[in-house]
Amino acid sequence: MTCSLKIINSPASPYTGDPRHWNCILYAGGAPFLWTPGYVYMVVDTIDIQNSYEQTVWYFDIGANQVSVTVDMQIVEWWYSQFIYQKLGVAAIIKNGVDYVWNCATNKVEELAAAVPTFSGFAIAGYAKA
Amino acid sequence: MKTLEIVLPLQVGRSPGWYWDQNQGRPIYWDGKLWYEYSAGVLRATTVWEPSPNDPIVVTVGDTVKITADFYYQGPAITSGYTLYGAIGTNVLGIFNEKLAGQSTLTLPQCTSPTRFIDRFLTIPVTAALGAGATYAIYIKVMSDSSDVAISSAWENCITVQGVTPTFSNFTIGSYSKV
Numbered sequence: 001m002t003c004s005l006k007i008i009n010s011p012a013s014p015y016t017g018d019p020r021h022w023n024c025i026l027y028a029g030g031a032p033f034l035w036t037p038g039y040v041y042m043v044v045d046t047i048d049i050q051n052s053y054e055q056t057v058w059y060f061d062i063g064a065n066q067v068s069v070t071v072d073m074q075i076v077e078w079w080y081s082q083f084i085y086q087k088l089g090v091a092a093i094i095k096n097g098v099d100y101v102w103n104c105a106t107n108k109v110e111e112l113a114a115a116v117p118t119f120s121g122f123a124i125a126g127y128a129k130a
Numbered sequence: 131m132k133t134l135e136i137v138l139p140l141q142v143g144r145s146p147g148w149y150w151d152q153n154q155g156r157p158i159y160w161d162g163k164l165w166y167e168y169s170a171g172v173l174r175a176t177t178v179w180e181p182s183p184n185d186p187i188v189v190t191v192g193d194t195v196k197i198t199a200d201f202y203y204q205g206p207a208i209t210s211g212y213t214l215y216g217a218i219g220t221n222v223l224g225i226f227n228e229k230l231a232g233q234s235t236l237t238l239p240q241c242t243s244p245t246r247f248i249d250r251f252l253t254i255p256v257t258a259a260l261g262a263g264a265t266y267a268i269y270i271k272v273m274s275d276s277s278d279v280a281i282s283s284a285w286e287n288c289i290t291v292q293g294v295t296p297t298f299s300n301f302t303i304g305s306y307s308k309v
Contacts, residue, residue, distance in 0.1 A: 125200035
C-alpha cells in the first residue's frame with residue numbers, strides 16, 4: 001500500500017553545483033513522524049549537481065486504507081560551511097495507491113490521473129481472404 | 131523582409147471538430163473517437179463511407195475474411211475487456227447494414243507515447259448470409275464493455291461473393307413406369 005509524489009518545477013539552486021539535501025517529512029495531526037514505522041524520512045544528496053529535481057519521486061508507505069497526512073517538503077541547501085535553509089511545504093490529503101505530483105510553481109499537490117486507454121488514427125489497414 | 135514561421139505540432143490522428151464528408155456531401159463532427167452528424171437538433175453517431183483503396187476480394191461460402199487494423203495506442207496495458215470488432219455489410223442510406231461480423235480479443239502493451247499497431251486483426255467466416263453476386267463493405271471498431279471506443283470509416287466494395295449458377299448437365303430421361 002504505497003503512493004508516490006513526483007516533484008516538478010522545483011526552484012533552482014542559488015549555488016549551482018552545491019550539495020543539496022531534500023528532507024521529506026510526513027506530518028499527521030500536526031506532528032512530524034520521523035523514522036516512524038509506516039512513514040518515511042529521506043535525505044537525498046546525490047542528485048543535485050544539475051538541479052534536475054524534476055525527476056525526483058518519493059515513495060511513501062502510509063499504512064492501510066486512506067490516511068490523511070500533511071506533506072512538508074524541506075529543501076536544505078549547504079554552501080561551504082554556511083547553512084541556507086529553504087522550506088517549501090504544502091498540505092494534501094494522501095490516499096493509498098494514488099500517485100501525486102507536487103507542482104512547486106503553484107505549490108499544489110494534485111493527483112495524477114490514471115492513464116486512460118487512448119486510440120487514435122484508427123483505420124482499416126487491409127483485408128484479405130484468410 | 132520579415133518572415134513568420136509557424137511550426138505546427140506533429141499530431142497523430144485528427145483533431146476533434148467539424149469536417150466535410152465529401153462522399154456524402156454533409157458536415158460531420160469528430161469527437162476524437164466517433165463520427166457524428168447533426169440532424170433535428172442533436173448529434174447522432176454516424177458512419178463515414180469511403181471507397182476501398184484496394185480491389186475487392188472474391189470469396190465464397192466457407193471462406194474466411196481477415197481484416198487488419200491500423201491505429202495508434204497510448205495508455206496502460208490492455209489484457210482483457212477490449213475487443214476488435216469487424217463487420218461485412220451494405221450501405222443502406224448511409225447506415226451500415228451488418229450481414230456478418232467477427233471479433234477478436236484485443237491485447238496491447240503499456241505505451242507511454244502513441245505507438246502504432248498494424249498487426250491486430252479479426253476474421254469473419256463467410257456464410258450464406260451474404261448473397262451471391264453482390265459486393266459488400268467492411269468496417270472495424272474497438273469495443274469495451276459493449277461501448278464503441280474507436281471506429282473506422284466504412285470501406286465500400288471490398289468483398290465480392292462469387293455467384294454459384296445452377297448448372298445441369300447430361301439431362302436425359304432416366305426411365306418410365308406405371309405408378
